[in-house]
Amino acid sequence: MTVTYILISIAIMAGMTYLIRVLPMAIFRKKIESPFIRSFLNYVPYSVLAAMTFPAIFSCTGSVPSAWGGCIVAILLAYWRRGLLTVAVGASAAVLIIQLIGF
Amino acid sequence: MKKEEFAEGLRDGIPICLGYLSVSFAYGMMAVNSGMPIWSTVLISLSNLTSAGQFAGTNLILAGGTFLEIAMTTFIINIRYFLMSLTMSQKVEQKMTMPQRLGISFGITDEIFAVSMQHPRELTASYMAGLIATPVAGWTAGTFFGGVLTSLMPQIISNALNIALYGMFIAIIIPPAREQKAVLFTVVLAIIMSVAFTYVPVLTLLSGGWGIILITIIVSAITAWLFPMKEEKEEVS
Numbered sequence: 001m002t003v004t005y006i007l008i009s010i011a012i013m014a015g016m017t018y019l020i021r022v023l024p025m026a027i028f029r030k031k032i033e034s035p036f037i038r039s040f041l042n043y044v045p046y047s048v049l050a051a052m053t054f055p056a057i058f059s060c061t062g063s064v065p066s067a068w069g070g071c072i073v074a075i076l077l078a079y080w081r082r083g084l085l086t087v088a089v090g091a092s093a094a095v096l097i098i099q100l101i102g103f
Numbered sequence: 104m105k106k107e108e109f110a111e112g113l114r115d116g117i118p119i120c121l122g123y124l125s126v127s128f129a130y131g132m133m134a135v136n137s138g139m140p141i142w143s144t145v146l147i148s149l150s151n152l153t154s155a156g157q158f159a160g161t162n163l164i165l166a167g168g169t170f171l172e173i174a175m176t177t178f179i180i181n182i183r184y185f186l187m188s189l190t191m192s193q194k195v196e197q198k199m200t201m202p203q204r205l206g207i208s209f210g211i212t213d214e215i216f217a218v219s220m221q222h223p224r225e226l227t228a229s230y231m232a233g234l235i236a237t238p239v240a241g242w243t244a245g246t247f248f249g250g251v252l253t254s255l256m257p258q259i260i261s262n263a264l265n266i267a268l269y270g271m272f273i274a275i276i277i278p279p280a281r282e283q284k285a286v287l288f289t290v291v292l293a294i295i296m297s298v299a300f301t302y303v304p305v306l307t308l309l310s311g312g313w314g315i316i317l318i319t320i321i322v323s324a325i326t327a328w329l330f331p332m333k334e335e336k337e338e339v340s
Contacts, residue, residue, distance in 0.1 A: 001138070009163070009168075010150060010164075013150075016177040016178050017181050020178065020185050021208045022208035023188070024185055025192045025195075026204055035331055035332065037327075039327035043289045043322070043326045044186055044190045045220040046286050046289040047289050047293040047319045048186065048213075050272075050297070051296065051322075052272065057269040071266075074269070075273055079278075081278050083274070084274045084275070085117065086274075089267070091270035092263040092270065095266050099259050100259070
């Protein structure tokens with residue numbers, strides 16, 4: 001593992017990641033007119049975030065009961081329209097308490 | 104540069120920054136433990152600003168992978184940013200200049216994308232600069248301290264913080280799902296498909312970057328077909 005190898009590898013990782021991020025932003029400078037595409041893009045955040053969160057959230061804390069507890073607390077807080085930080089901290093606190101109890 | 108917009112972005116970036124600290128801390132620990140020099144982990148975090156993609160890349164470097172392997176793996180894991188960037192391109196203000204677009208593109212991560220989509224107005228370069236700055240600081244600093252303090256963070260704290268980012272995602276998808284049937288439909292369908300892609304034997308072959316992409320495209324297309332948006336709703340004042 002030479003320094004050159006590491007540097008070239010990092011450059012490839014960074015370059016590839018940036019390319020993916022920059023192409024659409026650089027190409028689509030006008031508002032897209034098609035109602036279908038506009039609706040499609042409107043729903044993208046919800047589908048991508050839901051798919052990334054579930055079921056991954058249940059295996060992210062090292063114990064299933066604490067993950068369920070954290071998830072339920074997060075859903076309740078979000079349902080009551082608390083802010084992002086409150087929901088994130090509330091879920092973490094729930095996980096911590098449940099793990100301290102011994103689950 | 105508009106100061107208030109920048110400050111608002113910085114503030115909105117705080118929850119992301121907190122979540123990033125623990126994840127990047129773990130990354131720094133893991134990578135340095137496995138033999139990466141600290142400077143290289145910090146450089147990777149600063150230049151990649153992505154979780155799964157750089158974790159996989161780091162593993163490949165440690166295993167002495169070829170440059171082609173590193174390029175392909177990074178591409179597949181991060182291809183979802185393509186859709187996010189496309190979506191975001193429709194929410195940035197029309198007068199945003201090309202250099203500004205090239206600049207903010209660097210900061211498109213799952214979390215920054217999520218928060219920017221929740222922002223009630225069009226996205227300005229100043230707001231995005233702030234929204235990207237706090238998480239970058241957290242991500243890079245966390246990596247550094249993780250590498251330096253290898254294994255000092257109690258496991259139970261890092262377990263608890265692991266759920267922070269998912270909590271944030273939930274905070275973003277639930278409130279609109281309460282109000283719009285279409286969003287509720289999107290969320291439920293995406294969860295069902297994601298669970299299927301995780302547990303149904305044949306589908307798990309597609310897990311990882313491609314699975315998320317496929318789910319996003321299918322679910323958004325179905326919802327867009329069933330619940331086309333009315334034009335006025337999308338107008339941002």
